[in-house]
Amino acid sequence: MRIKDLLKTGKTAISFEFFPPKTAGGWEKLFGTIAGLVPLNPAFVSVTYGAGGSTREKTHELVARLQQEAQLSVCAHLTCVGHSRGQIREILNQYAAIGVNNILALRGDIPQNTIEGEFRYAADLVRFIRSEQPDMSIGVAGFPEGHPESRSRLDEIDRLKEKTDAGADYIITQLFFDNRDYFDFVSRCELADIKLPIIAGIMPVTSTANITRMAELAPRTRFPASLLRAVNRAAGKEGVEHAGIHWAAEQVRGLLDKDVPGIHLYTLNHSRAVLGILDALGLATPA
Secondary structure: OOHHHHOOOOOOEEEEEEOOOOOHHHHHHHHHHHHHHHHHOOOEEEEOOOHHHOOHHHHHHHHHHHHHOOOOOEEEEEEOOOOOHHHHHHHHHHHHHOOOOEEEEEOOOOOOOOOOOOOOOHHHHHHHHHHHOOOOEEEEEEOOOOOOOOOOHHHHHHHHHHHHHOOOOEEEEEEOOOHHHHHHHHHHHHHOOOOOOEEEEEOOOOOHHHHHHHHHHOOOOOOOHHHHHHHHHOOHHHHHHHHHHHHHHHHHHHHHHOOOOEEEEEOOOOOHHHHHHHHHOOOOOOO
């Protein structure tokens, strides 16, 4: 089912994100994770795409298996960095052939020694997808805490407006730890006449190493002092994970209370934290 149609039901869509593993053992663990989460009947699941298309074939394999074997609505991430129009057209045709009609269009990180390709910005990719596959549902990324490369918060919203005007149907945000950042982002989008549904991206803290990694990958990530205090008070790895699950569950509760269009949980290919969040809210009972 197309995500833009799922978001019209009036019910908050709960979805999960996975990434293609690099090893055979990773694939086995991932499908164990998926087996534990599928009974929850997620509105959709998304599959990431490595920088410069580095996981192109693995992404396509995982998307196909989730679509055909798990019978889930799948959103395939697609980046334009280092890709030609012909390559993107080929990928879109492959997805269309197996019934995948949801794409998250991203510029993507630029790896070293990678040729920029024929698309400079995500808006260019959105426009191309819309022209090639008019019936596909296209999502784009939003940054409640600010895009790491934006010149200003005003410029950042202008760039998002370009993506939405190019033909996007919905927005999925990057992770954030304070719901006020999400709601402020929604308000700024409204001021810019961006009227698309905005799905909130939530990633639970599971370890202190997890926090360090997030800070490295997303330098603008804001870790509230109260979250850091909770993590510092926690005893051992399980204690930190419990504190992180509790924080994320409270975030999700606050978002559900405001009837947000969707909540996208970044699973990191593990089910424990996601199940903990949904269980705390009474949502872990299979649908």
